[in-house]
Amino acid sequence: MSELTERLKQQLIAGSSRPLMQDAGQHWYTGSQLNLEENVWKNYWQNKGIGHNDIVLVALSNSVSYSIVIQSLWDIGAIVQPINPVSTEIQISELEDQYHYSAIILNENIKELSILKDTFTNQPRLTTLHESEVQIFIRNKHIAHLNETPDDDQLAVIMHTSGTTGKPKRVGLTHYQLLAGAFHVIDSELLTSHDSTFILMPMFHINALVISNLATCLSHGQLLFRPKFSAHLFWKEVSSEKITWVSLTPAIIAILLQRDEQPTDNNLRFLRTASAPLLPSTHEEFNRRFNVPLIESYGMTEAASQIAQNPLNKPLQNSVGLPVGTELKILGANYEEMAVGQVGEIAIKGESIITHYLDPQPEAFHDGWLLTGDLGSLDENGYLQISGRSKEMIIRGGENVNPLAVEDCLNVLKFVREMAVIGxxxxxxxxxxxxxxxPNEISQDHRHQLALLNELANEQLLPVERPTKYIFSSQLPKNATGKIQRTLLAQEVTQ
Known part of the structure; x- marks a missing residue:
C-alpha cells in the first residue's frame, strides 16, 4: 500500500464507531460503515478487471460516495480523473478519445450518453448509502488488470488546470504528492480529530479534493458534504453542525457580504479563502461585518493544493502568508532572484509539487523550479504578496497596469456587484x-454610475491605470469554482 491509502484505511478503522462523514440528507456514517462501503467498491472493481494504471473518469456531484469511490480506486492502483459533472457529451467524448477510459462514473440523473453505447456497457448501479446511486460504465473488451498494491510514486489523479489565462494543462499527481499536500494543510491549519468542515467547493477541484477532503480524513476530522454552496443556509448550518473551519473562494465571500445573515453561536476557528485573489476592500468589509478570522492562502493544482497560507496566530492582510512545506522564490525576467519587495514571477519546488506536466511544457520549469505564471513579492518577514497573473498584466503604452489594483479601487462603489478589469x-x-x-441593478442609463467611476479613478488611480472604457454586463464568465476567466472575457469584449 502507499502511505496515502494506508493512512486513509486506518482512519476508517480508528473511527469505526464514530460519525465521520455526513451526506446532503444529513445522514451520518461511521468509520465502520464507510469501511464496508469502500470494500464493496474495491471488490466491485476487482471483479470487473479494473486495476493497476486503469484510468477512470469520475463526473459526480459532491457526496460521501465521491470520497469513498476515489479511495477504492486508489486502493487498487487505478488513476482517477475527476471532471465537472455538468460536462457536455462533446467534452466527455473528446476526453474519451484521448484517454480510452477503463470505466466512467456519472451521476444517476445523467441520461445515457450516445458516445458510450458502442464502447461501454452500463452496469448495475451500486451503493449501500442513503445517497443516490451512481451510473457505472465499463469498457467493452477491457483487458483486465490485476489488483496491484500502489506505491507512493503511483499516479493517483489526472487533473486539468483552471485555464483562466490560457489552454488548461494536464497535471498528474502521485499518491505521495497528495499526501504531502494534505499534511501541509493539516500542519498550517492545526487540524485535529475535533475539527469538522463543509465541502462546498466542487470535488473535481484540487481545493476540495485535498484541502477539505484529504486533510480532514487524514487528521481524523468530520466531513459534511453539500452538493453546492447555499448562501441562505451557510451561517445557519455552520452553527447547527458545529463547523470549525471552511475553505471558501472570494466569490463566496462576496455573496455572503451581499446578504443580511450574521454568524451566531458558532464554533468557527477560521474561514480560509483561496482559488482567486481576495480584494483588500472585500477583506476589510468582511472584517467589519463578521467576527470570524478570514485567512488568505495561495495554491494551485500543480502543488497538490496549498503553497502558502497566513499563520492562524499572525495573519497579515493583503498577503497570502508564508510558504508551507514549499521552497519559494521570486524571479526576474532573466531568472535572477529578486530582492525583498521587488515584483517578479513566483517559482516553487517541494515534495508536493510536480516536476513535469503530462504534456511537454519545458518552458514551465527552470533549473528544477516550477514557474507558476503568478507575479508577486516577498516582504522582509517572508510573507508573500500576489500581484496577479503575468498573462493578465495590462501593458498600456509600455507601462504595466495591475488589473487587481484597479478593481480594488473601483469595487468599493455600492452599485458594483462584481467587476473584472482586462486589457x-x-x-x-x-x-x-x-x-x-x-451592477446590483440592471439599468438602461449608466450616466450617474459612469460619473462616479471616473471621479473615483481620477482621484485614486494613476493616469495609466484609469479605465478608458466601461462595459456594463449581466454576468462575467467563470469556471466551476467561481474564478473569473479573464482570457475568455477579453476575447468576448474584443470580438
Missing part, C-alpha cells in the same frame, strides 16, 4: 484598460 488591444497604446462591471 483590450489598441492600435496606439498596445492595450486599453477596460472595466467590465456587473
Amino acid at each position: 483590450v488591444p489598441d492600435k496606439i497604446y498596445g492595450e486599453t484598460v477596460t472595466a467590465v462591471i456587473v
Whole structure:
C-alpha cells in the first residue's frame, strides 16, 4: 500500500464507531460503515478487471460516495480523473478519445450518453448509502488488470488546470504528492480529530479534493458534504453542525457580504479563502461585518493544493502568508532572484509539487523550479504578496497596469456587484484598460454610475491605470469554482 491509502484505511478503522462523514440528507456514517462501503467498491472493481494504471473518469456531484469511490480506486492502483459533472457529451467524448477510459462514473440523473453505447456497457448501479446511486460504465473488451498494491510514486489523479489565462494543462499527481499536500494543510491549519468542515467547493477541484477532503480524513476530522454552496443556509448550518473551519473562494465571500445573515453561536476557528485573489476592500468589509478570522492562502493544482497560507496566530492582510512545506522564490525576467519587495514571477519546488506536466511544457520549469505564471513579492518577514497573473498584466503604452489594483479601487462603489478589469488591444497604446462591471441593478442609463467611476479613478488611480472604457454586463464568465476567466472575457469584449 502507499502511505496515502494506508493512512486513509486506518482512519476508517480508528473511527469505526464514530460519525465521520455526513451526506446532503444529513445522514451520518461511521468509520465502520464507510469501511464496508469502500470494500464493496474495491471488490466491485476487482471483479470487473479494473486495476493497476486503469484510468477512470469520475463526473459526480459532491457526496460521501465521491470520497469513498476515489479511495477504492486508489486502493487498487487505478488513476482517477475527476471532471465537472455538468460536462457536455462533446467534452466527455473528446476526453474519451484521448484517454480510452477503463470505466466512467456519472451521476444517476445523467441520461445515457450516445458516445458510450458502442464502447461501454452500463452496469448495475451500486451503493449501500442513503445517497443516490451512481451510473457505472465499463469498457467493452477491457483487458483486465490485476489488483496491484500502489506505491507512493503511483499516479493517483489526472487533473486539468483552471485555464483562466490560457489552454488548461494536464497535471498528474502521485499518491505521495497528495499526501504531502494534505499534511501541509493539516500542519498550517492545526487540524485535529475535533475539527469538522463543509465541502462546498466542487470535488473535481484540487481545493476540495485535498484541502477539505484529504486533510480532514487524514487528521481524523468530520466531513459534511453539500452538493453546492447555499448562501441562505451557510451561517445557519455552520452553527447547527458545529463547523470549525471552511475553505471558501472570494466569490463566496462576496455573496455572503451581499446578504443580511450574521454568524451566531458558532464554533468557527477560521474561514480560509483561496482559488482567486481576495480584494483588500472585500477583506476589510468582511472584517467589519463578521467576527470570524478570514485567512488568505495561495495554491494551485500543480502543488497538490496549498503553497502558502497566513499563520492562524499572525495573519497579515493583503498577503497570502508564508510558504508551507514549499521552497519559494521570486524571479526576474532573466531568472535572477529578486530582492525583498521587488515584483517578479513566483517559482516553487517541494515534495508536493510536480516536476513535469503530462504534456511537454519545458518552458514551465527552470533549473528544477516550477514557474507558476503568478507575479508577486516577498516582504522582509517572508510573507508573500500576489500581484496577479503575468498573462493578465495590462501593458498600456509600455507601462504595466495591475488589473487587481484597479478593481480594488473601483469595487468599493455600492452599485458594483462584481467587476473584472482586462486589457483590450489598441492600435496606439498596445492595450486599453477596460472595466467590465456587473451592477446590483440592471439599468438602461449608466450616466450617474459612469460619473462616479471616473471621479473615483481620477482621484485614486494613476493616469495609466484609469479605465478608458466601461462595459456594463449581466454576468462575467467563470469556471466551476467561481474564478473569473479573464482570457475568455477579453476575447468576448474584443470580438
